[in-house]
Amino acid sequence: MKITVKRDSAFEIYELEDGAYTLLEALNKIKRELDNTLSFSSGCRSSVCGSCAMRVNEKEVLACSYKVQEGDLIEPLNNMPVIRDLVVDMDKSYEMNVKAKAWIKTINSEAVLDHEAEKINEVQSDCILCGSCYSSCPVYAVNGEFLGPFSLTRVWKYVSDKRENDAAEKIDTIQTNGIWDCTLCNNCTVVCPQNISSKADIEKLRVRSSMFGYSDPNFGSFGGGFDGGFGFDGSPSF
Numbered sequence: 001m002k003i004t005v006k007r008d009s010a011f012e013i014y015e016l017e018d019g020a021y022t023l024l025e026a027l028n029k030i031k032r033e034l035d036n037t038l039s040f041s042s043g044c045r046s047s048v049c050g051s052c053a054m055r056v057n058e059k060e061v062l063a064c065s066y067k068v069q070e071g072d073l074i075e076p077l078n079n080m081p082v083i084r085d086l087v088v089d090m091d092k093s094y095e096m097n098v099k100a101k102a103w104i105k106t107i108n109s110e111a112v113l114d115h116e117a118e119k120i121n122e123v124q125s126d127c128i129l130c131g132s133c134y135s136s137c138p139v140y141a142v143n144g145e146f147l148g149p150f151s152l153t154r155v156w157k158y159v160s161d162k163r164e165n166d167a168a169e170k171i172d173t174i175q176t177n178g179i180w181d182c183t184l185c186n187n188c189t190v191v192c193p194q195n196i197s198s199k200a201d202i203e204k205l206r207v208r209s210s211m212f213g214y215s216d217p218n219f220g221s222f223g224g225g226f227d228g229g230f231g232f233d234g235s236p237s238f
Contacts, residue, residue, distance in 0.1 A: 003068060005030075005038065006075040007085050012038075016068075023063040023074065024052050027086075040086040047193060050130025053077060054086050060132035060191040077135035093134045093148065100147045101173050102154035106165035117162050124157035124201065126194040133188035133198055145177045149188035149198035152179060156201035159208060171205070171212045179205045180216050 001016050003026065014030050021029070024042055031038050043049035045064045052063040055075040080088040097103075133149035140146060147155075155174055159167045182202045189197040206216070 001068075001070045003070075003072045003074060005086070006073075007038075008082070011073075021068050023054075023056065023061070023066045023068045023072070026068045027063060027074075038086075039084040048128060050128035050132075050193070053130040053132050053135070053193075055135065060135050062130065062132075062193050065193070077131050079135055079137065079140040080131065088131070090129075090131050090134075093131055093150075094129070096147050096151040097154060099173075100151040100155050100178070101170055102151050102158060104158050104161060104164050105169065108163050108165040111163045113163060121157040121160045123194075123196055124153050127153060127196055128194060130193060132191045132193065133196075136187040136191045138185060138187065139181055139183060143177065143181055146181050147174060147178045149182075149202075152182070152205060153196060153198045153201045156205050159205065167208075168212060171209050171214070174205060175209065175214055179209060180218060 001018050002013055003016065004011050004013050005027075006012075012035070014034055016026055016029060024045060027038065027040050027042075031040075040054070040063070041051045042064065043051040045052075047062050047065045050062065053060060054063055054077060055061070056066055056068075056072050058073075058075075060077065074086065076082050076086045077088050080090055080093060083089050127150055129150060131150075134140075137146070137149055140148075152174060155170050158164050159170050164170075179202050182199070184199055184203070186197075186199045189199050192198070209215075
């Protein structure tokens with residue numbers, strides 16, 4: 001079985017014995033037996049830490065859960081500087097959480113978080129910050145300051161949290177380089193290993209923004225935009 005790995009300035013083909021390997025097992029085998037200069041990141045090996053995210057055949061996967069196949073092309077994540085081989089610098093993507101103010105700012109001490117309230121943003125809490133959604137997002141090709149899928153998902157998590165007393169500030173923050181820059185292509189949802197739909201969360205934030213008096217600036221000149229919580233086709237988006 002042969003697989004191709006993108007190195008710093010070239011593509012390297014490695015030949016492995018046929019077998020049922022995860023990609024991470026295959027990379028470790030290459031490093032131990034064929035080429036100890038190959039660099040990649042890994043951690044828990046259980047699809048929990050997200051540190052082994054990379055691209056296979058132009059799609060983001062976790063190397064510890066993907067079963068490697070004949071002819072696979074392995075590349076580092078997109079939209080991030082490559083440190084070496086398959087290792088990327090994720091600092092800028094994490095900085096978007098700070099720019100988006102993706103945290104609880106003011107706690108409403110009287111809010112009771114019952115089971116129903118917990119269910120509202122339960123899925124968003126499962127984000128492992130692997131960067132797959134950030135890598136798959138096409139918006140960065142034209143706007144490197146876009147807040148991005150996982151930061152906006154986090155914002156929705158806290159905007160929808162009844163313990164947050166100042167959701168308005170978060171809504172204000174995501175109007176620039178935020179929810180209206182998303183193309184709703186759904187790439188982020190397709191590649192998320194935790195089955196989180198950042199697209200759906202961004203749509204919810206658009207609806208919530210309309211409740212705070214905001215509208216899509218791209219549609220402003222047509223007098224249209226989001227009104228009353230409806231999507232592009234006039235039907236509810238979620």
